[in-house]
Amino acid sequence: MHIPVLTIDGPSGAGKGTVSRIVAKKLGWNYLDSGSIYRSLAIALLQENADLTNETEILVVAQTMDLAFECQDGLIVKLNGQDITSQLGTEATGNVASIVAAIPEVREVLLQKQKDFKKPPGLVADGRDMGTVVFPDADIKVYLTASVAERADRRYKQLIEKGISVNINQITREIEERDCRDKGRKIAPLVQAEDALYIDSSAMTIDAVITQVLSLVPQR
Structure with missing residues (x-):
């Protein structure tokens, strides 16, 4: 029995967790x-x-x-x-x-x-090496990213909403440093799989990203 797998990889703050959870719920996977x-x-x-x-x-x-x-x-x-x-x-x-x-x-x-x-009936997996290491034969692969500035702004707003005092410049530096670590590590570095669809969510709403990802899944 074939079990479909959808992987969503990308850097921190790109929205892959939120997108993956909602897509999995909508698909029932x-x-x-x-x-x-x-x-x-x-x-x-x-x-x-x-x-x-x-x-x-x-x-x-x-x-x-x-x-x-x-x-x-x-x-x-x-x-x-x-x-x-x-x-x-x-x-x-x-x-x-x-x-x-x-x-x-x-x-x-x-x-x-x-x-x-x-x-x-299927799996939606999000991370940094889902489509390259864990599920290299996944049916559908997405590489979801956003600009450093956009990811920093999203994180800043999340923390402010929680009542946490933060500095946008510090958040930006931390994201840049994490990107560097993730892409430079020897074991399972963050890279886009050759057969993954590249989505830049910088100017997109979460709903728009979800709609695009769901459009990749064959009619159920």
């Missing part, structure tokens, strides 16, 4: 937010009080954890049936995620975890 995979493992390790210097112990937790993503009003991430969404952005989670992401064997296990999200 499964959804994979690859960016939450390592943070979910970090939370699992913290819950288990695992020894972060013991790679064998880390691998066992990585192999046995059960992850699920639900697209409702926003993204809900469940680890072994427990909603961990609110814990994904904590500093402790980020620190542990950074440690485990540097272990090649862990990356291999989590690569398979990501592939396991491919289930009927």
Whole structure:
């Protein structure tokens, strides 16, 4: 049985998470937010009080954890049936995620975890290497981006709405630095797949991007 896969890759702030969740919901397909995979493992390790210097112990937790993503009003991430969404952005989670992401064997296990999200009736996967590394044979590939200035402005407005005081110039620098890291890393760098449709959302609304992406999916 053929299971269709739609990948949406791109840099931070391009809108791929929002677009992917809504597209998955409209299609009735499964959804994979690859960016939450390592943070979910970090939370699992913290819950288990695992020894972060013991790679064998880390691998066992990585192999046995059960992850699920639900697209409702926003993204809900469940680890072994427990909603961990609110814990994904904590500093402790980020620190542990950074440690485990540097272990090649862990990356291999989590690569398979990501592939396991491919289930009927289909999958929408968003990240930075979905169409190049995780699902190179995906039916439909999109590379969604926007100018640095536009992405910085979007992030600035998000933080201001949350009551967080920020500097637009600092946000711009951070985005530029992250782009450089993502594109320059040795393992699974951020690149556009040769067969991906390039979409620049700088001057587009979210609805317009969603409409364009949905138009790529054969009539259901």
